[in-house]
Amino acid sequence: MAREAVASEREAAIQRLRDVGLRVTGPRLEVLQVLAAGGHLDVEALTATARERLGTLTSQAVYDMLRHFLETGLVTKFDRPGWPAVFELSGPPHQHALCTGCGRVENVDHEAPVAPGEGLENWDMIGADIVFKGLCPDCRRA
Structure with missing residues (x-):
């Protein structure tokens, strides 16, 4: 991916966090960018993908982030009977x-x-x- 596109995605994620009054942190930015890449991801997939880029990240931290993201309307949750819930950016x-x-x-x-x-x-x-x-x-x- 071109450097400009990565910078643009990062700036968009920063602005999303600021728009809803959440503090901008590296883990929050990374999780938002993973979600922005598309698809419907469960907590384990989100954690694994973000951890590849950050080095360390716990599932509990991702659960906490998603709770804040849900409360502020940044993401939506889709419950799948028999499978873990998945999340996506609100749109x-x-x-x-x-x-x-x-x-x-x-x-x-x-x-x-x-x-x-x-x-x-x-x-x-x-x-x-x-x-x-x-x-x-x-x-x-x-």
Whole structure:
């Protein structure tokens, strides 16, 4: 990757942290940059990837960072029944596809449904999600 692109990604991560009032630290920057590279990563994958670049980083430190990132809206969490939750940078609204064979998650550009008006009296709805379930191309071939 070009030096300018790396510097630009680093500056974007620094600005994201500052925008939500979090202190800029090396580990926070690295975890944000790993997430910015894309994909849906669980804590162990995030820790391993960031640790390769930093030298030392514990899973507990990543859990703590993710808690702060979730509280400030920097990242979103997707719970996968039977697998560890995965995280991604917050962005435009989207839905997810979940492979029931391996747990792979992909973003799907699809609008969430509108909550029904009947049967939910006195509820204060905050959103809706659709999860498309099936087998990913790799699991279909296997």
